[in-house]
């Protein structure tokens with residue numbers, strides 16, 4: 001599991017570690033990891049030029065000490081000092097290793113190969129000062145390696161307010177931070193590299209992200225004595241005359257072999273289409289979970305009321321979300337930002353600016369799991385736990401992809417997974433299937449569903 005902690009928990013763990021370590025030991029570990037990651041990106045030391053952007057705190061100290069190590073390896077290192085006072089020992093080390101420093105952007109001549117953002121770390125307030133903005137603008141085409149966090153982002157919430165760094169790579173220390181994983185700040189972090197500081201983090205993670213091993217451990221798999229009913233039956237109530245395709249897509253997400261059987265309940269002509277495409281699918285009967293809403297149109301309210309009567313877990317998606325007065329604890333709601341905004345009486349822009357806060361609010365408000373779709377989909381539990389999905393590609397933002405996801409999450413619920421696991425494992429598989437199927441190019445929702453068994457196969461085999 002990849003975990004992200006809040007700043008306060010990082011500070012507490014840092015203080016505990018420093019109590020029995022020599023002065024500056026943690027910063028040296030951080031700087032060594034940072035220098036190694038920068039060298040990896042550069043590919044060679046001699047002939048490479050690096051510019052350090054150095055702020056007033058320890059984040060700047062990390063950059064300076066790493067710069068000293070790089071200069072010692074033959075990299076041409078310059079530091080632009082963006083504060084009256086910077087980490088003194090770090091600056092002295094940089095000078096001693098042959099690096100240069102200046103306070104004046106005009107003193108810098110040759111464009112560097114790489115910028116190291118040591119402006120602010122976990123002590124930073126959102127936004128950047130004009131001198132930092134000017135330096136970033138002067139080298140707008142140069143890739144940035146951020147130290148700990150891309151400066152200017154709101155580290156604990158993932159919000160973006162004001163100017164901030166856009167990193168190609170973020171080298172972070174001790175543990176991940178919320179802004180690395182949660183939108184919109186995750187889009188400013190680039191690739192992530194964690195330098196282990198051997199911190200003892202006592203507080204639980206604020207956010208976590210499933211890794212292939214976690215998914216392997218959670219995936220349902222049939223025992224030797226399995227029969228179709230013991231594997232779970234998922235029912236889909238979706239589609240209408242206006243949107244028959246949504247029923248097909250939801251069923252295709254449900255019918256990927258992760259349950260013993262799939263039922264479809266909907267208009268007769270839609271059911272005919274569904275069964276032509278998926279001959280395995282049967283009609284009404286007992287289920288262990290329902291998927292309700294995709295393409296349901298005006299029938300969505302009735303679909304939801306009928307599904308509720310069975311007292312089994314329900315995935316509530318799309319049109320059915322508009323008819324949600326109350327939910328049971330074992331339900332999963334799967335809105336995108338627009339739908340969640342409508343559910344909470346908020347603006348879509350407000351949800352997009354602070355998806356973590358809104359997903360948590362919704363999970364508390366309805367007392368059940370809420371899966372908020374987006375670039376990094378969030379799965380929030382009513383007790384405050386949040387998982388974030390880091391699989392997937394922007395090509396997945398295509399009509400019907402959400403219908404496939406609803407079907408898949410329903411199948412996992414029916415197979416017996418807890419709602420938090422069903423939603424997060426479903427979202428992980430959906431993203432991984434999209435990445436595989438897209439293979440660097442465009443994608444349609446139907447292709448995502450077709451790819452799911454292959455992703456499951458590879459994950460079970462430990463190839464993920």
Ligand SMILES: NC(=O)C1=CN([C@@H]2O[C@H](COP(=O)(O)OP(=O)(O)OC[C@H]3O[C@@H](n4cnc5c(N)ncnc54)[C@H](OP(=O)(O)O)[C@@H]3O)[C@@H](O)[C@H]2O)[C@@H](O)CC1
Pocket residue numbers: 010011013014026027030055056057058059060062119120121122123124125126127128129147148149152173174197
């Ligand atoms: N914790 C750990 O385990 C380890 C931590 N380590 C490193 O320490 C980093 C944290 O260092 P830190 O505490 O010195 O804070 P940091 O982020 O450098 O900046 C604070 C300074 O910035 C200023 N300032 C604030 N906002 C600003 C803005 N928008 N624009 C400009 N300035 C702004 C603020 O000024 P003030 O608020 O007083 O006005 C204050 O002076 C951490 O991210 C990691 O890199 C590693 O070395 C080892 C292990």
Ligand SMILES: Nc1ncnc2c1ncn2[C@@H]1O[C@H](COP(=O)(O)OP(=O)(O)O)[C@@H](O)[C@H]1O
Pocket residue numbers: 318336373374375376377392393394395396397398399400401402403404405430
């Ligand atoms: N920028 C993005 N990067 C990756 N995945 C995305 C992005 N934007 C949306 N998605 C994913 O695409 C899917 C779109 O679903 P949804 O909005 O419900 O569409 P529809 O209702 O047409 O099915 C969701 O799984 C969502 O997480």
Ligand SMILES: [K+]
Pocket residue numbers: 059117118119120121146147148149150151
């Ligand atoms: K930084």
